[in-house]
Amino acid sequence: MSGNRGVVYIEPGKVEVRTIDYPKMQDPRGKKIEHGVILKVVSTNICGSDQHMVRGRTTAQLGLVLGHEITGQIVEKGSDVERMQIGDLVSVPFNVACGRCRSCKEMHTGVCLTVNPARPGGAYGYVDMGDWTGGQAEYVLVPYADFNLLKLPDTDKAMEKIRDLTCLSDILPTGYHGAVTAGVGPGSTVYVAGAGPVGLAAAASARLLGAACVIVGDLNQARLDHAKKQGFEVVNLSLDTPLHEQIAAILGEPEVDCAIDAVGFEARGHGHEGAKHEAPATVLNSLMQVVRVAGKIGIPGLYVTEDPGAVDAAAKSGALSVRFGLGWAKSHSFHTGQTPTMKYNRQLMQAIMWDRINIAEVVGVQVISLDDAPRGYSEFDAGVPKKFVIDPHKTFSAA
Ligand SMILES: NC(=O)c1ccc[n+]([C@@H]2O[C@H](COP(=O)([O-])OP(=O)(O)OC[C@H]3O[C@@H](n4cnc5c(N)ncnc54)[C@H](O)[C@@H]3O)[C@@H](O)[C@H]2O)c1
Ligand SMILES: [Zn+2]
Ligand SMILES: [Zn+2]
Numbered sequence: 001m002s003g004n005r006g007v008v009y010i011e012p013g014k015v016e017v018r019t020i021d022y023p024k025m026q027d028p029r030g031k032k033i034e035h036g037v038i039l040k041v042v043s044t045n046i047c048g049s050d051q052h053m054v055r056g057r058t059t060a061q062l063g064l065v066l067g068h069e070i071t072g073q074i075v076e077k078g079s080d081v082e083r084m085q086i087g088d089l090v091s092v093p094f095n096v097a098c099g100r101c102r103s104c105k106e107m108h109t110g111v112c113l114t115v116n117p118a119r120p121g122g123a124y125g126y127v128d129m130g131d132w133t134g135g136q137a138e139y140v141l142v143p144y145a146d147f148n149l150l151k152l153p154d155t156d157k158a159m160e161k162i163r164d165l166t167c168l169s170d171i172l173p174t175g176y177h178g179a180v181t182a183g184v185g186p187g188s189t190v191y192v193a194g195a196g197p198v199g200l201a202a203a204a205s206a207r208l209l210g211a212a213c214v215i216v217g218d219l220n221q222a223r224l225d226h227a228k229k230q231g232f233e234v235v236n237l238s239l240d241t242p243l244h245e246q247i248a249a250i251l252g253e254p255e256v257d258c259a260i261d262a263v264g265f266e267a268r269g270h271g272h273e274g275a276k277h278e279a280p281a282t283v284l285n286s287l288m289q290v291v292r293v294a295g296k297i298g299i300p301g302l303y304v305t306e307d308p309g310a311v312d313a314a315a316k317s318g319a320l321s322v323r324f325g326l327g328w329a330k331s332h333s334f335h336t337g338q339t340p341t342m343k344y345n346r347q348l349m350q351a352i353m354w355d356r357i358n359i360a361e362v363v364g365v366q367v368i369s370l371d372d373a374p375r376g377y378s379e380f381d382a383g384v385p386k387k388f389v390i391d392p393h394k395t396f397s398a399a
Helices: 048-054 155-160 162-169 171-181 197-208 221-229 243-251 282-290 324-329 345-353 359-363 373-381
Strands: 005-011 014-019 037-045 069-077 089-092 139-142 189-193 213-218 233-236 256-261 291-298 333-335 365-368 387-390
Touching (some): 089 155, 171 359, 197 213, 197 256, 197 359, 256 282
Parallel strands (some): 256 291
Antiparallel strands (some): 069 089
16 A cells, blocks of 8 residues: 655644545545545645645634645546546545535535534545545545546546646636626626635636626735736735725726625735734725626635634624625625535536646746745745646646
8 A cells, every 4th residue: 555645734834745534435534434435636735725824814623734725636436336447637626515505406515424423524634524534645545436526538548648737626617607607798897806726717717708898906016916917906905905996997987897706715805004904804895896896706816704814803803894884775685605616627628628728837837846835835925926826746737
């Protein structure tokens, strides 16, 4: 049997690559399963969602093996796996879903009712998501494999596009879900808050859906410069010119049709002074201000129920000063939650294979080795305009 190594959360601000157990065909409760596969991990990405844990902004247990963005090759399968074969190259939705419960049957795979005894919704390597071992590792278990896995049809062609296809496990479907739930369609004007990988994936998705103008906002000038190079309009929220005025300077009016929050609860305030502090309701409040009446707001940005590092007592339990009355008065629709990845990953795979979207370039994919993961975490945390993709077996970094 092979050994295994993975990225482990040691303490706030620190991850290390350590020897971990080789996966067993059992669920986190110790029950033996036959519906799972063991994957040799081909690529696994570092996500802004991981950063919330590593910054100590969640109740994640020390010692957690991280990683929910996984692409891999099947090396072992249980006797109940019928559709997937050993050797298949597969994309793993970051949600763990059973395919049998009411949520899964309705394709709300982000809130599967059975894979996490504590609350609806499961994920690999994530706090409060059912204790499924993370996949920033050499090998990982994927349960309910027939339901969860997306087989990449042609391994050779897929390996040529692996830098793009690695984004199918989370950020591309997440950005796309943000754009779809914001009502983006042909001719839409769109504002995306956040120029991290999810914001850029949302912007690229809005373009794929036919948006007329996509404006990306952040306070990080390097990330905005990168977004501009990718063909998006940009606004800098650390300037004292308010967001609606910056939007008006681009569109000729201070409102957009659709908006996407790709920031979440660690949002900074706006303006020269505001930017110095965290202000968790800023993005939600500013989106209600700039979205037209009857518009929709997609909220893939993460909000938590417990935040040990919150700026005030209310925010410690996820209660924010949201100006809900404004959204109500403008008849806004809001869409929150974990992305039901499976709803979109097949179509987005085709969009990648047929060159309809160049997601790796848009998000700035940079491939690193497993041993370099701690450096990837710290550079990503410092806000470089990159999406770090770990290549644990050095399968494609040479290509
Ligand atoms: N819903 C889901 O299923 C899902 C999936 C993946 C990621 N996420 C969440 O999406 C969010 C973004 O992920 P990421 O990987 O791009 O993270 P990231 O941390 O790299 O990017 C967030 C960006 O927001 C910027 N920002 C901070 N305050 C801002 C403000 N007021 N206005 C505009 N920009 C601001 C930051 O400078 C940063 O560049 C995170 O909260 C992550 O947890 C959710
Ligand atoms: Zn992610
Ligand atoms: Zn389910």
